[in-house]
Amino acid sequence: MNSYLSERVIEDILAADKSILSEVLSVNVSDLSIxxxxxxxxxxxxxxxxxCKDEILLIELKIVPFYKDIITQxxxxxxxxxxxxxKNKIARSKIKKIILVVGCRxxxxxxCKENNIELLVYKPEGILSRYYENFKELSTFLKIQSGDFGVVRLGLxxxxxxxxxxxxxxxEICKLxxxxxxxxxxxxxxxxHLNLVSKFKANFFLTDSGNSFVELGDQILDDRLNQHQxxxxxxxxxxxxxxxxxxxTIYSLIESVFVLSKxxxxxxxxxxxxxxxxxVAKTETWRMPRARETATYIFSNYACELEYLVKVDNQFFLSPKGIQAILLLQLNRSIKLIETRN
Incomplete structure (x- = not known):
């Protein structure tokens, strides 16, 4: 077993997510309480x-194959x-002994049977993968798929x-x-996607933010955003x-610049x-060099237009707003995780 894996990690998962433990033990998740x-x-x-129901499950966890001293333990x-x-310090329920190991003969x-112990074999990598899948189901931001619409600048x-x-x-807009x-x-x-437009049936209309966006704009029809916009x-x-x-994806690009800046x-x-x-998990979708170039070009344009980044000679600097965005991203992620775990 890889020495970088500790029992504590697997134990943390089994203590935090009883649905995974229920699968390992082959019991109903609703019957389990820590x-x-x-x-x-x-x-x-x-x-x-x-x-579990009216039994106390005494679980001894190992990340190594079975060895006889575990029985004594x-x-x-x-x-x-x-x-x-x-001494009336814990419930007088029947105690069921369970040993979890990564391999045995x-x-x-x-x-184990001679000692009234249930011996179960599990795969740590399976536990780790399932925990991530459960976490991903709860964490909406991990389900978001990046995409571009071929609009190279927001001003357009x-x-x-x-x-x-x-x-x-x-x-009519097409003609004009x-x-x-x-x-x-x-x-x-x-x-x-920026909450400026909404759709009802086949008709598009401006949201409150969209109306503000238009009202804040200059009367001149050009393709540049003003400071208010x-x-x-x-x-x-x-x-x-x-x-x-x-x-x-805009935030992901800003975060990418931040990570690489180190x-x-x-x-x-x-x-x-x-x-x-x-x-942004687009190595397959944006597999061709041109697709990667275009996606990076579009979203870096957005980030620069919104003043998160500054681009000079094909090199990117973080602006004060960009650094603030990184801090806000971490905060929002934490809030989302707290919300989904409750």
Whole structure:
């Protein structure tokens, strides 16, 4: 067994997530409730004490194959527990002894059976993988899939939203901007992911934030965001980094620059490209060099437009707003984890 794995790690998981323990023990998860862990008794510290229906489960965990001294160890723990029961310090329930090991021989099962011990073999890597899967199911931000819509700068959505505010249809906007319907729909999709546009049936309309975005804009139809619009979008992203694939991916790119800055600063675009693609789990989707180049180009443009990053000669610097964003991301992740574990 790899020496970098400790019993404590597996024990932490089995104490924290009884659904995994229930699978190892082949019992109903609703019947399990933890009594104690690392309980100090006369002969040492027992690993886990669980209640299952009307039985106390005395669980001795090992990350090594079975060896005979474990029988002596768990039998001593059982005697200690019986002594505590006689002193009315724990419930007078039947004690069931269970040993969890990573491997054993057929004769070991026989030795354990003679001592009224249930011997079970488990795989630590299976426990670790299942814990992550359970954690991922609870953690919404881990399910977010990154994606781009071919809109290379956020400023390009400005004119389309101005037209949408006037009540124009997609086809009318296409004529005015002389763009294809796909291009206009992509712009509106980006705006949706930034909470600027919503959709009801087949119709698009501006949200409250979208109306503010248009009102804060200059009357001149151009493709640049002004400071008020930059602040509106960046404030929303700071408060809602996991709102959509676009908000998540902007933050992921900023975080990638932050991580790489520990090695080299400013961060070269070529270094950022590969790390960023891996960080958002897009190594397969953005497999071709051109796709990776385009995705990094688009989202670094967004981050620079919103003043999280500064780009000089294909090298990236973190702005004060970018450093603040990193701190807010860590805070938001922690809040999400607390919310999902309750």
């Amino acid at each position: 009594i104690d862990r690392q309980k100090i008794v006369s002969s040492g510290k027992l690993d886990l004490l669980y209640l 768990i039998n001593n723990y059982e005697k200690d527990l019986i002594d505590l029961q006689n 057929e004769s070991d099962y026989k030795s 959505i400005k004119n389309s939203l101005n037209y949408l505010a006037q009540g124009l249809s997609i086809k 901007e002389m763009k294809s319907e796909k291009t206009i729909r992509n712009k509106i999709s980006v705006a949706q 930059i602040d509106l979008i960046s404030n929303f992203i700071n408060e809602n980094p996991f709102y959509s694939p676009i908000t998540y 090695t080299s600063y400013p961060v070269p675009k070529d270094s950022l490209k590969d790390y960023f693609v891996k960080s």
